[in-house]
Amino acid sequence: MRLEPMRYKEYTWPYNPETYTVERRRSVALHKVPFGGYCLQDLGDTCRVLRGEGVFAGTGAYEEFQKLEAVFDETGPGLLVHPVWPAASAYFVSLQLAEEPLPDYVRYTFEFWEDQVTGAGLTEVTGEQTAASGSSASGSGGERVVYTVKKGDTLWGIAGRYGVALTDLIAANPQIKNPNLIYPGDRVTLP
Numbered sequence: 001m002r003l004e005p006m007r008y009k010e011y012t013w014p015y016n017p018e019t020y021t022v023e024r025r026r027s028v029a030l031h032k033v034p035f036g037g038y039c040l041q042d043l044g045d046t047c048r049v050l051r052g053e054g055v056f057a058g059t060g061a062y063e064e065f066q067k068l069e070a071v072f073d074e075t076g077p078g079l080l081v082h083p084v085w086p087a088a089s090a091y092f093v094s095l096q097l098a099e100e101p102l103p104d105y106v107r108y109t110f111e112f113w114e115d116q117v118t119g120a121g122l123t124e125v126t127g128e129q130t131a132a133s134g135s136s137a138s139g140s141g142g143e144r145v146v147y148t149v150k151k152g153d154t155l156w157g158i159a160g161r162y163g164v165a166l167t168d169l170i171a172a173n174p175q176i177k178n179p180n181l182i183y184p185g186d187r188v189t190l191p
Helices: 061-073 127-133 155-162 166-171
Strands: 019-023 026-033 037-045 049-057 078-081 088-097 105-114 122-125 144-148 187-189
Touching: 049 061, 061 088, 061 105, 155 166
Parallel strands: none
Antiparallel strands: 019 049, 026 037, 049 105, 078 088, 088 105, 122 144, 144 187
């Protein structure tokens, strides 16, 4: 069986990496309760991580590594197409030279993190929708921006993602009685 070549943004590997691992983790929070007990809260999956190791061999091996390094230097996520991993938007977060390069042989390691947020999350709510929902927060021009909580979200994470202070986010959402507990489907108004 011939596997398709791995691709990221505009770069296509001349041959697939030798090894790779796909890591998935679940984020779990521990909450203490009265009288010495505790409960666990499932915060959902974290991003999938694809790690691997490969070599470039033959004439031009070091030049090929430099092409890969140029792709690493580009900012922002890109489409990662891997023969086994489903195609996904991902960040190229690590590229290492694994040994002293020879003129015709380069061993390297890499790491990609899946980006599940690109193009998702925020929803514009118009004046009519605001009136229908019974909410009172408004932004510029009578419109406001509302985020719908997804599995694994925290207020701290939402604040960091959209560049707002956590205290301002909490103040803009008095309907949230306990800022440490939000649930999928909750609506969070951005200040």
